[in-house]
Amino acid sequence: MIILGINAYHGDASAALVRDGQLVAAVEEERFNRFKHCAGFPAESVRYCLEAAGVSLEDVSHVGVSRDPSAHLHKKVLYAATRAAKNLAGVEGSGARAKAGGGRGIFTAISERLANTAKVRDLKDDLARRLGLPKSRFRAQFHNVEHHRAHLASSFYVSPFGRAALLSIDGFGDFISTMWGVGEGGDIEVLGQVEYPHSTGILYTATTQFLGFPHYGDEGKVMGLAPYGRPRFMEEFRRIIQTDEGGRFRLNLDFFRHHAEGVEMSWDEGSPTVGRIFSDKFERTFGPPREKGAPLTDRERDIAASLQSRLEEVAFHVLNHLHEQTGLTDLGLSGGVAYNSVMNGKILLNTPFRRVFVQPAAGDSGTAVGVCYQIYNGLLKQPRSFHMEGAYTGPEFTDEEMRAELEASGLQYETYSDREVTRRAAEDIAGGAVMGWFQGRMEFGPRALGNRSIVVDPRRADMKDILNDRIKKREPFRPFAPSILEERVGDYFEQTHPAPTMLMVYQVREEKRAEVPAVTHVDGSGRLQTVSREVNPRYHQLISDFCELTGVPVVLNTSFNENEPIVCTPRHAIDCFLKTRMDVLYLGNYAVRRS
Numbered sequence: 001m002i003i004l005g006i007n008a009y010h011g012d013a014s015a016a017l018v019r020d021g022q023l024v025a026a027v028e029e030e031r032f033n034r035f036k037h038c039a040g041f042p043a044e045s046v047r048y049c050l051e052a053a054g055v056s057l058e059d060v061s062h063v064g065v066s067r068d069p070s071a072h073l074h075k076k077v078l079y080a081a082t083r084a085a086k087n088l089a090g091v092e093g094s095g096a097r098a099k100a101g102g103g104r105g106i107f108t109a110i111s112e113r114l115a116n117t118a119k120v121r122d123l124k125d126d127l128a129r130r131l132g133l134p135k136s137r138f139r140a141q142f143h144n145v146e147h148h149r150a151h152l153a154s155s156f157y158v159s160p161f162g163r164a165a166l167l168s169i170d171g172f173g174d175f176i177s178t179m180w181g182v183g184e185g186g187d188i189e190v191l192g193q194v195e196y197p198h199s200t201g202i203l204y205t206a207t208t209q210f211l212g213f214p215h216y217g218d219e220g221k222v223m224g225l226a227p228y229g230r231p232r233f234m235e236e237f238r239r240i241i242q243t244d245e246g247g248r249f250r251l252n253l254d255f256f257r258h259h260a261e262g263v264e265m266s267w268d269e270g271s272p273t274v275g276r277i278f279s280d281k282f283e284r285t286f287g288p289p290r291e292k293g294a295p296l297t298d299r300e301r302d303i304a305a306s307l308q309s310r311l312e313e314v315a316f317h318v319l320n321h322l323h324e325q326t327g328l329t330d331l332g333l334s335g336g337v338a339y340n341s342v343m344n345g346k347i348l349l350n351t352p353f354r355r356v357f358v359q360p361a362a363g364d365s366g367t368a369v370g371v372c373y374q375i376y377n378g379l380l381k382q383p384r385s386f387h388m389e390g391a392y393t394g395p396e397f398t399d400e401e402m403r404a405e406l407e408a409s410g411l412q413y414e415t416y417s418d419r420e421v422t423r424r425a426a427e428d429i430a431g432g433a434v435m436g437w438f439q440g441r442m443e444f445g446p447r448a449l450g451n452r453s454i455v456v457d458p459r460r461a462d463m464k465d466i467l468n469d470r471i472k473k474r475e476p477f478r479p480f481a482p483s484i485l486e487e488r489v490g491d492y493f494e495q496t497h498p499a500p501t502m503l504m505v506y507q508v509r510e511e512k513r514a515e516v517p518a519v520t521h522v523d524g525s526g527r528l529q530t531v532s533r534e535v536n537p538r539y540h541q542l543i544s545d546f547c548e549l550t551g552v553p554v555v556l557n558t559s560f561n562e563n564e565p566i567v568c569t570p571r572h573a574i575d576c577f578l579k580t581r582m583d584v585l586y587l588g589n590y591a592v593r594r595s
Ligand SMILES: [Fe+2]
Pocket: 102, 103, 104, 147, 151, 170, 171, 172, 173, 335, 336, 363, 364
């Protein structure tokens, strides 16, 4: 039985394919069309998933999309009715531009919802048109899966847990920002939720905008900035977001515009854009917003620190309630806010939860996976048989394909055996080289996990500047991340719970910080990836070989890209190698050195 899951018409458009319960492929559209976080319809992703499974669209039994416009309709209508006059006045003049809520997005008015409803209804049309198959030839049943149910499914059915507490913590989707419940066997029971317009994701995005980072997905920059500040605005942030009984929370709406005035959002085919969410009261409280590119001062650092700290308080409030409700100590986590790896890394320290599975694509792209399993396990009651241990579900290329690209580029290359290649690569990085490492299947979700990575020596304190200068051009305050052999985590970090998809930040042991300065953040933390031999044998071997040379079981791993989506194909990798100042590129067993 073949199931196709789709996240369409808003940020991080993606597709996933499940055959008889096994995840065959999952991929984000941005990797193909090269627009970061791209919205729209993920036609290339669908095409790739079908190709990876060796099937055609006619072979698919079920197609699902991760939104259900009919969900919570009474609440939407009630909310819209109370705001109708204002909202409609604000929207009527906005023309035909496609605007829609969802994911980290915001519903702003009835007309947007109607437009979006129509789009979801048109999923079949789009699929037929974009994939070139007449609708009459579809055999598939079509499903709408509510946004947060898709998130919850993505954190449970592919987790190692038979029974677990589940939390989706997000911006918005289908009028809900946060949903929690319990998963057991083939069922997920929803136990609570927080509705529009209250959202931790919106709080984080609004503050991120205020701090002068306007792009969709910039929230991670603020998380990286936070450790430089002091949380001296806690009182203000406790006024801005308040916790309630029953694990709930609410925004003080005086600080926001989204609920009253609406926020301009564009989900056209390119990268999403979001209008200003914070209100004038935010400015009256903190002073004028920082302009993009203006120097960062202590005020911005302290606001970032306070925001991060308050987010953690609110998240632990929800999680502690969820534990009380369920008595469980295993947790499945998803939603855009679950990309906050600093928060995730503190869960075990601040709640009774003992094991955490974070969906590798915790944001909206991962709902494509959730949709597949909500249909397969939840709806069709098929037994669970798949554990998503890594995130290596994207395109891969044969030796011949990689060699052909090298030949076409006219580059000199060397060829190594399987055993030699990791040794040579380890020698390169131990010698100070900046290395592109392109191997196997591309990762799903935001993190490069050793298959589309730039890898360097973490012992060199100057590596951060070298990477920024030569390739990444990131803000200097942002940290770089370590990959560590799973079996050595306890030697370097204060916590040892696995973090295979780089979604946990732990403290580096005090005595080790000087040994790996390039991956130790200003507060002594590191956003680690624990690498196991079973899940990624070649990357594990590379780090083992590096350890044999240097005594250090850690490398610095950053995504293989230069301010663009992570590279997907050998062509992308070669182009990135040529236009940056990388020293060496490994494509499978081939190595190209800059002469
Ligand atoms: Fe979402």
